[in-house]
Amino acid sequence: MEQTLIIFKPDSLNRGLVGEILHRFERKGLKLVAMKMIYLDDDILGSHYFHLKDKAFFPVLKRFMSSAPSLVAVLEGVNAVEVVRFLVGSTKGYEADAGTIRGDYSISSQCNVVHASDSKVNANIEIYRFFKEDEIFSYDKIDLDFIYSEDEIEK
Numbered sequence: 494m495e496q497t498l499i500i501f502k503p504d505s506l507n508r509g510l511v512g513e514i515l516h517r518f519e520r521k522g523l524k525l526v527a528m529k530m531i532y533l534d535d536d537i538l539g540s541h542y543f544h545l546k547d548k549a550f551f552p553v554l555k556r557f558m559s560s561a562p563s564l565v566a567v568l569e570g571v572n573a574v575e576v577v578r579f580l581v582g583s584t585k586g587y588e589a590d591a592g593t594i595r596g597d598y599s600i601s602s603q604c605n606v607v608h609a610s611d612s613k614v615n616a617n618i619e620i621y622r623f624f625k626e627d628e629i630f631s632y633d634k635i636d637l638d639f640i641y642s643e644d645e646i647e648k
Contacts, residue, residue: 495573496526496629498619500608503561505598510606511564514594518568521580522640527567527620527629533558540622550603557603565623571645574609574616581609 499518501511519525533541538555545551568577582593586605589596599605610616620629637646 494524494569494571495613495616496567496569496620497573497577497610497616498608498623499566499568499577499610501564501566502604502606502608503557503563504604505606506564507561508598508606510598514598514607515566517580517594518577521570521576522636523568523570523573523576524634525566526569526631527624528564529624529628530562530564531623532562535559537622541619554603567620567624567629571641574611574613577609578611581607 501514505511505514515525535555538558539546542551542554542558545554570576580594582589582595584595584605585602586595586599587601589599589605591597594607595605610619634640
């Protein structure tokens with residue numbers, strides 16, 4: 494099974510959307526294997542958004558992301574990265590399709606309620622940026638046989 498990272502950004506927490514958004518991931522069949530609330534400091538934001546450090550909007554992004562706590566979570570499932578990216582929708586809320594998380598809950602490119610890993614490689618890097626190995630849980634989900642066919646389940 495593949496894992497991916499989700500960050501419930503300060504706007505989703507402040508707007509009371511975390512439970513509703515998490516519910517959408519769970520309804521799809523993704524398994525929650527780790528979650529915690531943290532304040533994102535300069536070091537972790539600099540590392541996580543390294544590719545944006547030279548952009549003019551980076552200081553504003555850092556200020557927003559450290560304005561309130563965020564929740565970080567690891568979701569697991571077949572093709573989890575791709576599935577989550579599809580559910581989340583386009584980065585810019587005003588471009589995201591209705592029915593996607595960003596399309597339904599945001600209209601901004603910054604206040605877009607969640608971050609989702611964009612590749613398997615980045616998902617692995619991001620997961621271990623926020624979680625220690627012993628903070629990620631492995632367990633049997635009782636409805637697995639009703640979410641995937643036998644040939645889709647990697648044992």
